[in-house]
Amino acid sequence: MFFKIIDKESIVDLYAGLAAEYDEVTGPKTSPKDPRYVKFGKIRDASQLRLDYKTSIVPPKKYFLAADERLMRYDRTTGEVYDTEPPLQTRALIGVHPCDINAILMLDDIFLNEFEDPYYKVYRENTFIVGVSCMPSPTCTCNSFGADEVHRGFDLFLSDLGDRWFVSVRSVKAAAIVDRYLDAREVTADDTRAFQERTKRFKKALPKRMDLDQLPLLYDAKYDYPLWEDIGKDCLSCGACSVVCPCCYCFDVRDTLSADGRVGKRHRVWDSCLASEFAEVAHNHNFRPKAADRVRYRFYHKFVGNFTRNGKMLCVGCGRCTTACKAFIDPQRIVKALESEDTPASAGTRKGGGAQ
Amino acid sequence: MTENTPAIATADTYKRLGANPYRPWPARITSIQQLTPKEKLFELRIIDASVRDAFRHTAGQFVELSIFGVGEAPISISSAPSKQGFIELCIREAGTVTSAMHRMRAGDIVGLRGPFGRGFPFDEMRGHDILLVAGGLGIAPLKSLINHIHDERHEFGKVTILLGARSPKEILFRQEFDMWRHREDFDLQMTVDIPDDDWDGEVGLVTKLFDALEVDPENTYGAICGPPVMYRFVVAEMRKKDLDVDRIYVSFERRMKCGIGKCCHCGVGHKYACIDGPVFSYWEAMNLKEAM
Ligand SMILES: Cc1cc2nc3c(=O)[nH]c(=O)nc-3n(C[C@H](O)[C@H](O)[C@H](O)COP(=O)(O)OP(=O)(O)OC[C@H]3O[C@@H](n4cnc5c(N)ncnc54)[C@H](O)[C@@H]3O)c2cc1C
Numbered sequence: 001m002f003f004k005i006i007d008k009e010s011i012v013d014l015y016a017g018l019a020a021e022y023d024e025v026t027g028p029k030t031s032p033k034d035p036r037y038v039k040f041g042k043i044r045d046a047s048q049l050r051l052d053y054k055t056s057i058v059p060p061k062k063y064f065l066a067a068d069e070r071l072m073r074y075d076r077t078t079g080e081v082y083d084t085e086p087p088l089q090t091r092a093l094i095g096v097h098p099c100d101i102n103a104i105l106m107l108d109d110i111f112l113n114e115f116e117d118p119y120y121k122v123y124r125e126n127t128f129i130v131g132v133s134c135m136p137s138p139t140c141t142c143n144s145f146g147a148d149e150v151h152r153g154f155d156l157f158l159s160d161l162g163d164r165w166f167v168s169v170r171s172v173k174a175a176a177i178v179d180r181y182l183d184a185r186e187v188t189a190d191d192t193r194a195f196q197e198r199t200k201r202f203k204k205a206l207p208k209r210m211d212l213d214q215l216p217l218l219y220d221a222k223y224d225y226p227l228w229e230d231i232g233k234d235c236l237s238c239g240a241c242s243v244v245c246p247c248c249y250c251f252d253v254r255d256t257l258s259a260d261g262r263v264g265k266r267h268r269v270w271d272s273c274l275a276s277e278f279a280e281v282a283h284n285h286n287f288r289p290k291a292a293d294r295v296r297y298r299f300y301h302k303f304v305g306n307f308t309r310n311g312k313m314l315c316v317g318c319g320r321c322t323t324a325c326k327a328f329i330d331p332q333r334i335v336k337a338l339e340s341e342d343t344p345a346s347a348g349t350r351k352g353g354g355a356q
Numbered sequence: 357m358t359e360n361t362p363a364i365a366t367a368d369t370y371k372r373l374g375a376n377p378y379r380p381w382p383a384r385i386t387s388i389q390q391l392t393p394k395e396k397l398f399e400l401r402i403i404d405a406s407v408r409d410a411f412r413h414t415a416g417q418f419v420e421l422s423i424f425g426v427g428e429a430p431i432s433i434s435s436a437p438s439k440q441g442f443i444e445l446c447i448r449e450a451g452t453v454t455s456a457m458h459r460m461r462a463g464d465i466v467g468l469r470g471p472f473g474r475g476f477p478f479d480e481m482r483g484h485d486i487l488l489v490a491g492g493l494g495i496a497p498l499k500s501l502i503n504h505i506h507d508e509r510h511e512f513g514k515v516t517i518l519l520g521a522r523s524p525k526e527i528l529f530r531q532e533f534d535m536w537r538h539r540e541d542f543d544l545q546m547t548v549d550i551p552d553d554d555w556d557g558e559v560g561l562v563t564k565l566f567d568a569l570e571v572d573p574e575n576t577y578g579a580i581c582g583p584p585v586m587y588r589f590v591v592a593e594m595r596k597k598d599l600d601v602d603r604i605y606v607s608f609e610r611r612m613k614c615g616i617g618k619c620c621h622c623g624v625g626h627k628y629a630c631i632d633g634p635v636f637s638y639w640e641a642m643n644l645k646e647a648m
Pocket residue numbers: 277280281282283284285418427428429430431432433445446447448449450451452453454455493496497608609610611612634
């Protein structure tokens with residue numbers, strides 16, 4: 001990785017370069033439906049970019065794991081399967097915050113493991129990622145999850161130094177873009193000092209770090225405590241938390257047929273483990289019949305399950321669920337409840353998760 | 357705290373074939389047998405010869421069965437690994453996909469993905485006594501194990517099979533098993549909840565068959581598959597016979613969409629039934645939240 005400095009206005013050149021090299025450029029822009037919000041969408045002109053945005057409603061995971069992805073088409077009569085690859089389109093994704101890049105790295109662990117997901121892989125390999133620095137919002141807890149910094153998973157990273165950008169160049173592709181399209185200069189000692197200052201200001205603005213060292217063990221130990229009933233009572237099973245979470249990735253698979261019944265399509269669509277039928281099997285047996293079971297499972301997967309499997313908690317503290325959940329259920333509440341609750345469920349009230 | 361997941365043989369198969377693991381392989385239904393009012397046994401043959409040859413399963417693994425235009429469902433492979441070129445699936449009419457499968461005829465085309473998951477530890481079981489307990493449709497994955505043991509019968513000690521069903525009509529593979537009841541090399545016992553006039557076997561839950569059972573705890577592997585309610589009780593019986601927790605194996609049913617550890621539907625504690633299971637040792641299962 002090496003560093004360069006570009007003017008604030010050079011974002012126009014960066015945009016032009018990426019627009020020339022990639023089929024599509026996407027980034028944070030004002031939501032056309034509600035100007036108070038920023039969403040990731042197609043950028044047609046550099047002036048649309050809102051690089052000083054707080055948090056987008058839906059995270060950029062949608063560019064790697066689409067909300068609705070066609071997996072294939074098939075001929076129902078012959079069983080011939082075709083179109084099993086996503087349309088090969090290259091994309092530049094500008095303006096991704098450190099937390100969201102860290103979340104993409106977590107999805108990599110899941111979708112690029114021994115069973116490579118060919119769709120995710122195509123999107124990942126054909127997307128040029130430009131990260132951008134941010135200042136924390138009141139809902140951010142990224143530092144508790146080690147997601148306030150990012151060292152890989154992007155091509156270029158722009159740190160805001162007021163009148164200029166401090167640019168981290170991570171990939172060969174990025175070096176080529178800088179070389180061809182940007183009027184970049186070398187970093188001076190002043191720039192480095194300003195960068196240090198910026199980082200310090202950012203760190204200072206972050207909330208007090210939660211101590212999560214004990215969290216996985218505590219979760220296991222208090223798995224049957226009544227706190228889950230208390231929190232579960234509030235959950236509306238609406239699934240909003242899964243939609244907005246950059247680390248949530250579960251999906252459902254659906255088939256549809258053409259009107260003449262000959263050609264079919266198979267899609268995968270975002271799902272949510274908070275949905276009541278998520279773990280239901282034949283004969284109406286449900287492994288997690290109550291909202292309390294499902295809330296407990298969602299955070300168990302995040303804080304214990306994935307941690308046990310590959311050493312990472314599936315949360316980057318982006319705060320999106322804090323904003324989205326009407327029932328005020330978020331990681332902070334779970335952590336607090338686990339820490340403070342010290343009364344086990346009285347013997348015989350309930351045993352794990354409604355399973356038999 | 358990082359834990360290795362077991363090597364997944366099927367991932368290798370897909371890598372070798374360079375295949376998309378979501379892509380079903382067209383397969384032809386070669387024969388259909390009505391086993392009970394609700395269950396049929398299907399024999400399938402993958403159409404592409406190179407895929408057919410690459411397809412190797414172990415007892416306890418499953419496939420994702422595609423009915424084109426309808427969807428997919430995970431189904432255990434009932435045939436023995438030694439049965440090459442054909443795959444047998446024992447399917448109960450339970451919902452969308454399985455009902456559509458029941459409407460299919462010989463010659464029709466469906467799709468298969470797999471084999472997926474971790475089956476029974478056959479190599480480890482060799483040389484030991486075996487105690488198999490199946491409730492209802494739970495015989496589907498165990499049938500593959502039974503057939504495999506049958507193929508290599510001389511490699512095993514005493515083999516006991518306990519079958520439970522609601523009524524005599526609902527006993528799967530009944531004709532076959534009726535003949536086995538007279539064999540010397542398999543101790544096969546059946547019980548039903550609700551007998552009919554012709555029933556001369558036991559009546560009651562499958563756990564009842566344990567009372568008269570003689571088990572050598574030092575030398576026995578147990579395997580269990582059945583409806584969710586059954587596991588706890590059967591495991592308790594096996595523990596009463598002093599079987600080790602890591603020599604009792606259970607096969608779990610969970611909802612599944614992908615079969616390759618992505619869709620999350622089959623999560624059990626920190627594991628996924630599709631890639632870490634569906635077969636787990638009881639030791640693993642008792643340490644997983646919501647497992648039993
Ligand atoms: C590893 C494994 C091995 C298996 N082996 C076999 C086998 O050998 N033979 C066999 O017959 N079965 C087997 N099963 C079970 C089988 O996969 C399920 O019964 C499966 O649900 C059947 O799919 P279906 O589309 O027919 O049913 P579905 O349409 O999925 O319906 C089954 C039940 O699921 C629930 N359900 C499904 N979809 C929804 C929804 N959208 N909303 C709400 N509820 C819903 C309902 O309760 C319904 O009764 C196995 C399962 C696993 C995990």
